Amino acid sequence: MSLRKIWTALRGAVNEGTEAIVDSQSIRILDQELREAKSELKSCDENLTKIMAKRKLAENKVNSLQVDIESYSTHAIAASEKGDESLAIECAERVAELETQLQTEQGLLEGFLNSERSLKSNIAKAKTNVRRMEQQIDQIKATESVQKAQVAVSTRHMGANSKVKTALDSLERIKNKQQQRAAELEAAEELAADESGSSLEAKLKAAGIQPGGQVSGSDKLAQLLASREKA
Template identity: 30%
Template structure:
């Protein structure tokens, strides 16, 4: 059981490491998606804020109407009292009481909505400011990633160029060596022909001044001198 537990732990560790590798490889993309999710959250919060504001406005409008009704009922109650209609005056007073209770309740609700509206507005503004900061950081991260990628490509290309230069130098040296070998071979062949070829002996006789043409010319000169 202990061995199986260790194997299970090792597998969980492997899965975690694999997940971390995936997260690291897609960190910028994940960060950008998280920003988009946060922006969508702000949009939903704005809708909620709009709903709160609409509720507050409706309550305030209803209270205004109730206050106008209370004023009208007070005037009616005063007239009923003046004509000694105590029962009608009492009923009007009861209606005024109920409406005032409603006004007080709705005023309290409107105040609570106002407080909630302010808090929600403040939170949305703070979140929006943070997202702006994250957006700037995302742009910097993207620019840095592009720069690093370009640098790596430049380094790779530089190494590739260096390799090509080395190959070119090696090829050039090989060509020069081959050409020099051809020249040396040709020169060696000429030397061999001069030393051991069929005309080598005649050349040596000619160089020694013993050649037939030269001897004949010298003989003619000697003969002419005797005339």
């Protein structure tokens, strides 16, 4: 392998390691942001509770002022009907004061109501976003765990297949060596037979010719007759 290929492989491994670290840190960052968001929402709920309490107090104040205004208005009319103008005017002045206070308290109540509505809406949206983020983080973590398990199983499976293939390759090499050895032994036996002449005898025997064997009767008779004629 060339130095360039080695460097490329090392650089790829480093990049993958860096990405793995960044991904791991990203999940930790999201977890931290999620915890901070939940803490902020808790504070928002507490603030909303305080505003709702103030709104209730303002409502009670407005209701109380309205009751007092109605009461003093009735007193003013009653005093005027009885001819007690001084008392009627005093009651009417009290009604005017109460109406001024009522106007102020209604303004405060309206502000509390607006703040309450706005906070409720924003908190609801924030809680929805937090739940969505929490769901996505849980899904990412679950998917990561499943994929790690799949990689582990796949790696072990590939390793087992590799071991089986190695064993089969070894068996095949052993068979080839045994066949080669058997062929060499057969060749050695043929060479030994050629050197001792047994190979030639085997060939003659296979051809039906038996050198050095017993002479047949007819051949022997012919030999005898030939010898007599020569004599």
